[in-house]
Structure formats: structure tokens, C-alpha cells
Amino acid sequence: MFIDEVKKKFxxxxxxxxxxxxxxxxxxxxxxxxxxxxMSEGEIKLRLFSGTLKISGEGLSxxxxxxxxxxxxxxxxxxxxx
Numbered sequence: 001m002f003i004d005e006v007k008k009k010f011x012x013x014x015x016x017x018x019x020x021x022x023x024x025x026x027x028x029x030x031x032x033x034x035x036x037x038x039m040s041e042g043e044i045k046l047r048l049f050s051g052t053l054k055i056s057g058e059g060l061s062x063x064x065x066x067x068x069x070x071x072x073x074x075x076x077x078x079x080x081x082x
Contacts, residue, residue: 034047
């Protein structure tokens with residue numbers, strides 16, 4: 001599994017707090033999400049176990065939420081942590 005390989009390479013024991021996987025410039029999967037704080041076509045804010053992730057861009061939408069994973073599509077312009 002991909003996450004197991006990442007944990008080995010970075011010498012991380014236990015569960016990862018969160019991870020981000022970009023599947024191009026218009027798809028993103030965020031894992032380890034506690035909740036969606038706010039959502040608009042220009043910005044999505046997610047509450048992580050260790051802070052807040054702000055995703056900015058154009059035409060953003062949450063496609064699905066499943067067991068701490070949030071699937072986002074739209075033109076992703078930036079990511080920042082608060």
C-alpha cells in the first residue's frame with residue numbers, strides 16, 4: 001500500500017495525522033480530515049487533526065467525503081495551513 005511505503009521512507013511510526021494526494025491540477029484527496037469548515041467555488045477550508053488546510057482555486061467542489069477522506073475537484077491554485 002502506498003501509505004506504508006511513505007511511512008517507511010520517512011521513518012514514521014503509527015498513524016499519519018493527514019496526507020494530501022494531488023491527482024493533477026484539478027483533483028485532490030485529503031485524508032485525515034475531521035470536518036469541512038467552509039466551502040465555496042473559490043475556497044475550501046478543512047479541519048485537520050493538526051490544524052486547518054485552506055485550498056484556493058476556481059470551480060472548487062467537494063465530490064465525496066468518506067471516513068476522513070475528502071475528494072475535491074476544480075482548478076487548484078494554492079494550499080495553505082493555518
